[in-house]
Amino acid sequence: MSRKHPIIAVTGSSGAGTSTVKKALEHIFRRVGARAAFVEGDSFHRFDRKKMKAELKKAKAEGRNLSHFGPEGNLFEKQLELFRSYGTNGNGMRRFYVHNEEEANRLDSPPGTFTEWEPIPPDTDLLFYEGLHGGVTDGEIDIAREVDLLIGVCPTINLEWVQKIHRDTGERGYRPEDVKDIIYRRMYDYMHYILPQFSQTHINFQRIPVTDTSNPFAVTNIPTADQSLVMIHFLKPRPDVEYKLNLKGLIEGSFISGFNTLVIPGGKMMYAMELILTTRILELMQRRGHLSEDN
Numbered sequence: 208m209s210r211k212h213p214i215i216a217v218t219g220s221s222g223a224g225t226s227t228v229k230k231a232l233e234h235i236f237r238r239v240g241a242r243a244a245f246v247e248g249d250s251f252h253r254f255d256r257k258k259m260k261a262e263l264k265k266a267k268a269e270g271r272n273l274s275h276f277g278p279e280g281n282l283f284e285k286q287l288e289l290f291r292s293y294g295t296n297g298n299g300m301r302r303f304y305v306h307n308e309e310e311a312n313r314l315d316s317p318p319g320t321f322t323e324w325e326p327i328p329p330d331t332d333l334l335f336y337e338g339l340h341g342g343v344t345d346g347e348i349d350i351a352r353e354v355d356l357l358i359g360v361c362p363t364i365n366l367e368w369v370q371k372i373h374r375d376t377g378e379r380g381y382r383p384e385d386v387k388d389i390i391y392r393r394m395y396d397y398m399h400y401i402l403p404q405f406s407q408t409h410i411n412f413q414r415i416p417v418t419d420t421s422n423p424f425a426v427t428n429i430p431t432a433d434q435s436l437v438m439i440h441f442l443k444p445r446p447d448v449e450y451k452l453n454l455k456g457l458i459e460g461s462f463i464s465g466f467n468t469l470v471i472p473g474g475k476m477m478y479a480m481e482l483i484l485t486t487r488i489l490e491l492m493q494r495r496g497h498l499s500e501d502n
């Protein structure tokens with residue numbers, strides 16, 4: 208945690224929708240005039256695609272666990288180093304993982320590789336992490352502790368799989384059976400390193416489909432905003448902020464389903480995110496001494 212150099216993290220599994228949520232955050236940063244250093248979770252993978260394939264073969268032969276969700280497949284210590292360094296000095300090193308041709312053109316590196324490590328841009332107001340491990344803990348490593356605002360993106364698991372299958376087959380060139388194998392292979396690490404993060408977050412956003420996703424492998428279209436609800440759970444509630452916002456009154460069609468839990472129509476998700484997160488981000492900026500009290 209850092210008053211001077213805050214860290215905001217959006218964390219969620221592969222296909223959960225963290226890249227989609229990132230857009231809402233970018234919009235808020237622009238509106239409040241916050242300069243953000245962007246960091247992508249996949250950049251902390253331990254191996255590039257070719258090496259990962261070889262390592263997976265080896266791990267299988269030796270009966271070892273390995274996946275992109277767990278510590279064997281990622282450099283958690285490097286991520287912690289960046290978060291600590293940013294929290295202290297506002298600097299640190301980042302790189303990117305290139306998933307496809309579109310990213311390859313933009314980042315000037317072939318699909319399946321990493322770009323070189325480079326210093327994050329100077330003079331930023333906050334660090335914004337989006338990816339798999341924004342609040343991961345593993346033994347001595349406690350990433351969640353370094354984060355000032357930790358947001359969980361955690362659709363119901365069926366929906367998460369539908370979204371992953373759709374994205375990986377549509378944009379990343381995988382066959383449906385490949386995606387099924389990947390989901391299966393990562394299940395141990397999913398339970399041990401992805402799910403526990405959603406108890407460390409400040410706020411969880413859980414999209415819930417209201418169409419039949421009971422067999423995710425047979426669902427052809429991702430449920431739309433109108434075909435879903437979103438549950439918002441404030442795990443570390445700030446009564447002064449959330450209460451004053453009176454969210455239920457501001458979001459038509461919403462209802463309270465439990466303590467600190469609000470349900471909204473799917474189409475209001477981005478609006479709700481902006482409403483809730485703008486206040487939190489302004490608060491971080493004010494604490495940083497960047498904005499006057501009446502902003």
Ligand SMILES: Nc1ncnc2c1ncn2[C@@H]1O[C@H](COP(=O)(O)OP(=O)(O)OP(=O)(O)O)[C@@H](O)[C@H]1O
Nearest residue numbers: 219220221222223224225226227370371374429432
């Ligand atoms: N709220 C939403 N409504 C409709 N579709 C969504 C929503 N959120 C995500 N999706 C779709 O789900 C798929 C996965 O979303 P996205 O790429 O944002 O996931 P991700 O969490 O960033 O995954 P990864 O970490 O593997 O890159 C995309 O096809 C995206 O369009």
Ligand SMILES: O=C(CO)[C@H](O)[C@H](O)COP(=O)(O)O
Nearest residue numbers: 221249256275306319339379
């Ligand atoms: O979505 C993922 C993690 O968020 C990917 O599975 C991971 O980044 C590896 O990508 P690829 O299979 O394209 O090499």
